[in-house]
């Protein structure tokens with residue numbers, strides 16, 4: 001990481017709003033966006049399609065992590081893909097990776113230490129001449145420990161389940177709030193308790209609790225922090 005381009009990391013649990021914030025911030029600053037959760041989601045999908053199961057096929061899943069072709073449509077770059085789209089080889093998996101099942105599978109493959117090792121450099125390679133906004137669980141602790149600004153964005157698990165519920169109902173998808181709450185708690189537990197690079201705030205991260213904040217309020221606070229740290 002000798003590259004001097006600035007990095008902003010936004011870590012936190014599912015439903016904290018970090019995906020929306022990271023994407024808006026990248027666009028505002030003209031930075032590249034790394035949605036690291038999408039990497040684990042695509043890998044989970046590729047493993048599933050290949051008939052590989054976390055637990056029994058960890059070596060094969062780690063081998064897949066080294067070679068699988070993952071593509072992103074970037075917000076600012078002249079890309080052959082639509083902004084925000086995610087690709088597995090030539091297959092547009094933008095929607096397939098966003099289901100709760102895909103999230104659970106991502107969380108399982110992400111707990112395999114050899115998978116994390118395989119994806120480490122691939123994540124660092126996103127840092128080019130522009131700056132980078134990196135969204136995930138261990139961006140500030142492991143992947144970009146020298147980031148100029150580290151944010152840990154969180155919210156109560158009830159507020160996060162409620163946001164997910166409203167999002168699904170808004171899309172006309174049936175959802176059961178207690179079930180969503182249970183799934184989120186399970187995913188939080190797996191992501192925080194795994195041995196390899198668990199989700200936790202970096203010691204120098206600024207913690208923002210968005211439980212009673214709107215996306216606009218969070219965005220305003222993080223934009224101010226970014227301008228201050230980057231002198232813009």
Ligand code: DC
Nearest residue numbers: 014036037040106107110136137138
């Ligand atoms: O942010 P997300 O919900 O798209 O992430 C899906 C899963 O991927 C998450 O439950 C844990 C895993 N993940 C991870 O372990 N490390 C990251 N940096 C990003 C995601």
